[in-house]
Amino acid sequence: MPESNMKKDVISGEFYDPQKRPRFNEIASFMRAPVAESLDDVDIGLIGVPFDGGTSFRPGARFGPRGVRQQSCLMRTKSHFSDIAPFELSKVRDLGDVFIDRMYNIEDAHACIERYYQEIGARNIMPLTVGGDHSITYPIFKALAKDGPIGMVHFDAHTDTWDSLYGSKFFHGAPFRRAVEDGLLDPHCTIQIGIRGSEHSGTPNFSLECGMRVIFIDEFDELGVEGVLKEIKRVVGDGKTYISFDVDGLDPAYAPGTGTPEAGGITMREALRMIRGMRGLNLIGGDVVEVAPELDPSGITALNAATLMFEMLCILSEARSKQAR
């Protein structure tokens, strides 16, 4: 491991490879990456956004960053599948959690998150985020899409393009409608995968109406992973693309610890093959959201989220290093 991704021993003052210490050792940072002391000279920032004020059913995703930090110590340094070693390619830092100083109001909270990602963007740091509920992706997009709408590969049980609920347009079921309305997200470069669950009769599907490609779980079964990957590539092309993975896209057997689980979802083997298959896209960031660890006594939700995050880190670091050239 290059010294730039090493940690400093508090006793000896020397740098060491955190992978060479027991996984249960040390304060848990994302994938044992060094905790940033400043934003200087960071390629990829691993960021927690502990906000679940936009949840509509079971809260708890505010503990997602903590849960994923704990389980991510099981990650190592290279993907077997792609041979990508992200810590060789990029300077990776755990940037800690976004501090949301007005957490009781969604709009105020979103403003905090947006400001934070503006700072990240100003330093040209590629963000890889752990939520928090899905409402957080909207303010992230406000910062990321300042040069025009971006594309998205979106794994989820729900389209998250509903309209307002219980008085808020910014709850976790609406971020991508807001993003399309604001010109942050290009619906024609957006693909939603794994959508399922019962629907509300009489409610038009905004995703379909605005031109997103929606792969419901029954079509997913027909296409298979390879077919889905073809669709992903067709839809996002070589435009700037963000990956957003809501863990409720997974079947509840793989992610019981989430706020609005839906039966009959994606398996982890399928999910990992899809992420690996997106290698080569023009990626600008990603997130894993809706991890609520206290709702899952077995811990596999956070473990799976950490693994999704690691595989994203691999393809993001490759994209970042190409962009840097």
Place this chain on the structure above:
Amino acid sequence: MPESNMKKDVISGEFYDPQKRPRFNEIASFMRAPVAESLDDVDIGLIGVPFDGGTSFRPGARFGPRGVRQQSCLMRTKSHFSDIAPFELSKVRDLGDVFIDRMYNIEDAHACIERYYQEIGARNIMPLTVGGDHSITYPIFKALAKDGPIGMVHFDAHTDTWDSLYGSKFFHGAPFRRAVEDGLLDPHCTIQIGIRGSEHSGTPNFSLECGMRVIFIDEFDELGVEGVLKEIKRVVGDGKTYISFDVDGLDPAYAPGTGTPEAGGITMREALRMIRGMRGLNLIGGDVVEVAPELDPSGITALNAATLMFEMLCILSEARSKQAR
């Protein structure tokens, strides 16, 4: 939603759509349906049978109706796959739980259950039941099959056509042998799906002997969901058909909260495709049994059971509305 499926607000006295309230709000009824005040003018009755006195290993299915009521608040009003909106088609009511006044004796308990379903039948209400252990389907059949034997699509890890155990012919491993013996169930119109687990040497398989179609899990693997659906349709034809789904038919990863889990079962994606695929059968009722929520701290067993129940409701309501014409 038609007013007939709405609830009355206790403060204003006005009717409201329960789907428009937060899912964690209100006393939990099955799928947020109104709780029946009488049996008049009900098309489909959602019924709990909290009895697990027929269990042979881990008890706890008496809490199945409660657990499923809780999780079923996650259901909405229309199936994406079939476009069926059951609350538009039928007057659906939560009828509460069957009161079993002599619960310490299986035969007495079964008599209570039978009487209850006789009342339901007398009002021409189609029943969709949540157990309870699988022994409850036998008294339900006594009420449903009064005009002659019916057919059944049966999802389970076990055939439940064993003979008596520990002194009872009515325990939860025997209901369908009893039903065949009594002329309630037509074995030639019965298909059992997902059967697996080790067997007792030297014990003949009553299901096969009496002419049921048994799809063991290895044949299931070969046929695939589409092949199984063909077999279902071939076996039950257009005769009166009941669907009985024992959640131990699912793999324990999807239903850990059940009394006699068996490794290596059906996934929820497969299960949902099969239920949706039964659209158009001449359905007269259904049940989801053996949900023991206290044995599953993650809650996914009851969530999956609620989802199976919702998809059954869709195809049942369509069948009911056709029958009513």
Place this chain on the structure above:
Amino acid sequence: MPESNMKKDVISGEFYDPQKRPRFNEIASFMRAPVAESLDDVDIGLIGVPFDGGTSFRPGARFGPRGVRQQSCLMRTKSHFSDIAPFELSKVRDLGDVFIDRMYNIEDAHACIERYYQEIGARNIMPLTVGGDHSITYPIFKALAKDGPIGMVHFDAHTDTWDSLYGSKFFHGAPFRRAVEDGLLDPHCTIQIGIRGSEHSGTPNFSLECGMRVIFIDEFDELGVEGVLKEIKRVVGDGKTYISFDVDGLDPAYAPGTGTPEAGGITMREALRMIRGMRGLNLIGGDVVEVAPELDPSGITALNAATLMFEMLCILSEARSKQAR
């Protein structure tokens, strides 16, 4: 049991005593009380307020009403200690949950709650509430104290008289400061019991400053239950008194399922003796708050909350029947 507190059987149309059915039977209402069909002719309303938008650490109290409904089926009809049989004295109804139509904003949510309790008050119904986080007591007070400030017996680990946090003056740590400021709560008739936990240096204690009687846990140890009861009676006298019991007042061994547990609290034996000892006060209502059942796999938090609620119901029904005379 008088017929006025009985339930109607959906099959026979006859009234029955819900205590005569198995506890796991029927849709779970608070203490198996009938669910109100209107607000007419109700003495005591059992009310759920599923709101946890004011939480500062672990959310989940929105599921408090459901959890307590489930466990409260273990309650019977008479307190051994006082011989009070509340269902003999009062017409008791489960009024369901307050519908909070703008749940993402604390102030809007509080306005919903206040309106609801104004309706309750207008019908002269005595409320016994299950939260929800502690912020809900403030809007309840707005409705209850319309004729002048009331007194309170308050069990809690925290004074809940802090000022604003993260941008809100209405979060769950501040309701009683707001209530004093608004003239709803008379601090000289308020006693807080069980207060403990570390403090923030340099922060003055508003409770002490405004004249409340605060019994920290160390003084509680010295006084014993009898001594505390004397203090309660001295402080609240014969004025209108409300009881607010935050389950984090209990030791976490008795209430692990709560948002901000504090080590070293009250035992259930002490708590029950204190509630029973308040018999004869001029009581106008009460609540049990901060029950987060999903954080407690053993279920004892909701069981203990249900028991506190039952003992409150006993003394409230006696007070109500005296007031009615």
Place this chain on the structure above:
Amino acid sequence: MPESNMKKDVISGEFYDPQKRPRFNEIASFMRAPVAESLDDVDIGLIGVPFDGGTSFRPGARFGPRGVRQQSCLMRTKSHFSDIAPFELSKVRDLGDVFIDRMYNIEDAHACIERYYQEIGARNIMPLTVGGDHSITYPIFKALAKDGPIGMVHFDAHTDTWDSLYGSKFFHGAPFRRAVEDGLLDPHCTIQIGIRGSEHSGTPNFSLECGMRVIFIDEFDELGVEGVLKEIKRVVGDGKTYISFDVDGLDPAYAPGTGTPEAGGITMREALRMIRGMRGLNLIGGDVVEVAPELDPSGITALNAATLMFEMLCILSEARSKQAR
């Protein structure tokens, strides 16, 4: 340890002290005692009765013997308090579980249990039993009290002297009424400790009516452990006395894994002091019942039950060795 209480190593054929092996080693028997190969030459039999067919709320006590066997490996060989070393005084054997061949019918099951204990009694083996629900103590008494009614020290939240429920006189709330009616139990030599919980209005208390000494939890608080011990000794005198400990006598914080928990019970420190304090009574057997391990993910219910069992074993073995002289 005397060789008579040692186990035989399957490899070497030599006897070894099971306490000298790691506690997680070997097949779990009660307190690591040897498993009996016959009933010859046994002083104290540790017996499991895995029956919960008499339960009225949450079942699961059928797994009590397994759960207690697992946790009892934490026990050692001598009580510090009394200096009694039961394995020095008595030949102690795990006799396995009573085989109940007709488990779906309470009366049949009770007949199996009675026959088993008749065999035990015929060999003059003192029984120390783990249930199972409390209904099992009634058939045990049928075998033990064949020379006339016995006395009992009974720890419980409930009197278990109710009458029939849901059609059975033999459910777990009635064993001691049946035992008094049958002349097996002398109510004037019976003391019930820890009774609490709400009551059913209008139901007379059979325990008080027939002359038992009932120490409700509020009197328990007043008397203290020493006062209770005096009452125990006064009531049972030097007559033949059986100890029956229902773990729901403990506070739910100490025994969440039980079928009908009641808030506000006995602590383990109090319980252990009471058992130790009964040294010297004319004891003829004992039981620990209503342990439902699957309802307690932390495992402390079975651990506490095992510890109660060990302390009972100490005083029973002393009594047995005196009786043998």
Place this chain on the structure above:
Amino acid sequence: MPESNMKKDVISGEFYDPQKRPRFNEIASFMRAPVAESLDDVDIGLIGVPFDGGTSFRPGARFGPRGVRQQSCLMRTKSHFSDIAPFELSKVRDLGDVFIDRMYNIEDAHACIERYYQEIGARNIMPLTVGGDHSITYPIFKALAKDGPIGMVHFDAHTDTWDSLYGSKFFHGAPFRRAVEDGLLDPHCTIQIGIRGSEHSGTPNFSLECGMRVIFIDEFDELGVEGVLKEIKRVVGDGKTYISFDVDGLDPAYAPGTGTPEAGGITMREALRMIRGMRGLNLIGGDVVEVAPELDPSGITALNAATLMFEMLCILSEARSKQAR
């Protein structure tokens, strides 16, 4: 069931078929097999090795044998798929757990294990083992491979052919490198299935280097179960073959209770088809390792492990009976 596999009733002294008793009855032995009193006349020994001193992340596999004994009571006596009835073919005994008298030192512990299996081998008993962590397979091989290197079918997420870690060459990530180095394991007759997870950059893969066939999970997806079975047969041929199943080879949804779970693994349906498909190989023993039951509140890890063990028992007993001819 032949009397040789029956148990003796302690009361009557008669032999009985343990399958004829309730599964929750009796002291839990592996698959309800009789507990051996000596090593004479045993064909297949079911052995626990409660050692987890070689673990690198989460310990707890020392409780594997207990957990699997509990859950294995769900097994019956014949495999539907193969029609093999192992208790008809072989004398099967639960031999208890290996006593490890110096458990704090891996090398000493391994020496204990090796001595034990030398004794087993000397009696020509075929071992079927439940671990413990994977380090235990190395000393088992020392005893089994005394006539030359053996082949292995190895299911796992990890190759377990790493080198030393934190000062030990014998930790649970290295047994098969040690076995190859010592000439115990023939790498050309070794196939590793299900390997996945991130890797350490710059670390060569010893398995590939020494000639093992490694089927990573992505190749597994391509080959399918049938393709993998062909590879298994090609690699191990008719040489002596051992099966080692690390439950972390399963997806964490099927085995959350293990020390180093890896996302994206084998399903139980696939696993069972593979074990059944190995019928006819020249098998000499097998193990299921890394079951840590306390990390899995739902219990499915031990249930799945017990099922894998039963299916192994079927094919082992057939192999054993052929070898005996």
Place this chain on the structure above:
Amino acid sequence: MPESNMKKDVISGEFYDPQKRPRFNEIASFMRAPVAESLDDVDIGLIGVPFDGGTSFRPGARFGPRGVRQQSCLMRTKSHFSDIAPFELSKVRDLGDVFIDRMYNIEDAHACIERYYQEIGARNIMPLTVGGDHSITYPIFKALAKDGPIGMVHFDAHTDTWDSLYGSKFFHGAPFRRAVEDGLLDPHCTIQIGIRGSEHSGTPNFSLECGMRVIFIDEFDELGVEGVLKEIKRVVGDGKTYISFDVDGLDPAYAPGTGTPEAGGITMREALRMIRGMRGLNLIGGDVVEVAPELDPSGITALNAATLMFEMLCILSEARSKQAR
């Protein structure tokens, strides 16, 4: 809060009071203290020792530091009882975890720990440690007692003065015998509180033999907290004193997540009063050990451990500031 105990914001570069951020925010350090970048200018070091290789029953204490870090975010900055504000008095740092590079061998691991604490001692940093199993206190004493034997206040269910077990003299039941033998611990200035549990017959009690003051739980009941505090002060006097708190000293209701729970222990209210009561002793350090968070799904073990740690920090910081003068 003085700036010396603040954290630096990674975005703004400014220092902030960590108590002013939501408790679920940021990477979890002990009590939200800044993570040390070097050992310069630290008064009190909060240190994790994630080692459980000395455990005799249930392992898992290696995750103690992580679990306590998570729960310690609930701590604030001042003790109400003593008015001590440790962050005002001392420069407090989370020093991270001791890196144990040879973790599979107790003696090697202890050597790592000793070296670490020698470094801490050389900088005159007062250590407050979270284990890990109790064996870690022995190497800590090797570093702390280099100028002569020290005194100890020891809370525990066990004396931990046993001799070797399963081949090791350094397992977690022996540290204080070793410490006395090595002249590190003065038995006449040592008091052990809360000792209980069954004993091994025939084993002399080393603690009593060497002159320690042992307060078994029955004497604890007699003395009460005030009486115990008197004994503490009498025994340790004004000599250098270390506090070691094994969480199994608590009753299992308060600490289910530990390796060798013992029924009938200390309550948290008693424990906190004892720690506060030790104010003014000549304290040189302390530890909280045997926290195994994965064995406690409710999380209260780690919460209680964090609270014990905070109260220790208060009295340690006062002692440290006096010593510094």
